[in-house]
Amino acid sequence: MRKPDGLERLYVDFDSFFASAEQHLQPRLRGRPVGVIPIDSEHTGLIAVSREAKALGIKRGAFVRDVRRLCPDLVLVTARHERYVDLHRNIIAAIGTVLPVKAVCSIDEMVCALTPSEQRNALALGRRVKAVIAAEIGPSLTCSVGLGPNELLAKIAAEMEKPDGLVALHPKDLPGRLLSLPLADIPGIAKGNAARLTRAGVGDMAALWRLQPKEMRRLWGSVEGERLWMGLHGYAVERPETQRRMFGHGRVLPSDWRHLGGAYACARVLLAKAANRMRRAGFAARALALWLTDRKSAGWYAEERLQPTWDDPSLLASLARLFDHAERELPPRTTHRSVHVTLHDLVRLKDIEEDLFGHTAEAQLKRRLEYLSLLADRMNAGYRRTLLHWGPWTTIPGGYAGAKIAFNRIPDAEDF
Structure with missing residues (x-):
């Protein structure tokens, strides 16, 4: 395993991105406490808060009805995902004038690789990245920059002096400032792992640092523990490329949609969006899963196995059968x-063997449905709206069905 002796990675992490994006797009909001919500409702939670709101003790995830009592002056803005994606693309272009972006980690996080000559001026490059974002995008949208021998340490460095920070964790100084961090600040230490560490007598970074790689692997129950040890100790850790396993979408239902009919109407829209993404990526699914949850997050789950399928009518028919099962099995x-709907057990379209009985009426109908699904995709993408669909199409309150920004997924233009 290679151990770099310089700062090979530069990590950019934007501060309170959604809320700062709204302050950037709406100058009247600058300097004011802002909360971003997914839908205009008193029963939803904040998905982002500005630094002014954070200073008042308001946290992401707090419910609107609670924060109104805490801060009557809080400005609530409904999320505009397509604007954030456009802003993200402009940011990537701006950073690219200084350094090529090696990888996009999320809508507001990206990492650059530094050459040996660039590593000698790593801090200066970090300042240039921050300066070009201020000049090309605007000073209201700030970022924190971290430098380290690998991506993990650069990410940790970017978090250390938020907002608007610039920190380098040089390999010759390790563990250094890492020892002052709470375990919860280390990416990869979730609640379950933290509990296992506590039971093993590991309560702080100094104790974690003293562990050996095989101990970390045993505590995590997987190679991820050993990878984390390597990353923290400054080794170059290249993660294996992940394989696509599923396409799916979920949605918390509005209060007046929380019945089986409302869930079905919502699921149809979510499935059509997931199927569109699957086709664009060149996959078919051999299983469709449906999950309905209640107030306690318990739920009803079922799935239907399929021949490799990627056309909307066949998938929607499968969804209807799953809801028929739900109606029979769930209490009135x-x-x-x-x-939540998920298309999984994927197979690449190019790997599907040609049907020897493809001349049958059933096979010909299947090909027509596949062609019509592709035609609808092209029409809808061209007009940036759903013009063609199968069966009823309901607008879900809050919009953005299938086009919400997730931590590890940035929607394509066709998703909107």
């Missing part, structure tokens, strides 16, 4: 908090 008037 069950309240559903959320609905």
Whole structure:
């Protein structure tokens, strides 16, 4: 395993991105406490808060009805995902004038690789990245920059002096400032892992640092523990490329949609969006899963196995059958908090063997449905709206069905 002796990675992490984006896009919001919400409702939670709101003790995830009492002056803004994606693309272009972006980690995090000559001026490059973002995008959208021998340490460095920070964790100084961090500040230490560490007598970074790689692997129950040890100790850790396993979407249902009919109407829209993404990526699915949750996050789950399928009519028919099962098995008037649909057990379209009986009427109908699904995709993408669809199409309150920004997924233009 290679151990770099310089600062090979530069990590950019934006501060309170969604809220700062709204302050950037709406100058009247600058300097004011801002909370971003997914839908205009008193029963939803904040998905982002500005630094002014954080200073007042308001945290992401707090419910609107609670924060209004805490801060009557809080400005609530409904999320505009397509604007954030456009801003993200402009940011990537701006950073690219200083350094090529090696990888996009999320909508507001990206990492650059530094050459040996660039490593000698790493801090200066960090300042240049911050300066070009201020000049090309605007001073209201700040970022923190971290430098380290690998991506993990550069990410940790970017978090250390937020907002608007610039920190380098040089390999010759390790563990250094790492020892002052709470374990919860280390990416990869989730609640379950933290509990296992506590049971093993590891309560702080100094104790974690003293562990050996095989001990970390045993505590994590997987190679991820050993990878974390390597990353923290400054080794170059290249993660294996992940394989696509599923396409899916979920949605917390509005209060007046929390019945089986509302869940079904929502699931149809979510499935059509997931299927569109699957086709664009060149996959078919051999399974469709449906999950309905209640207020306690318990739920009803079922799936239907399929021949490799990627057309909307066939997938929607499968979804209807799953909801028929739900109607028979669930108690009447069950309240559903959320609905999730997932297409999984994927196979690449190019790997599907040609049907020897492809001349049958059933096979010909299947090909027509696949062609019509592709035609609808092209029409909808061209007009940036859903013009063609199968069966009823309901607008879900809050919009952005299938186009919300997730931590590890940035929607394509076709998703909107």
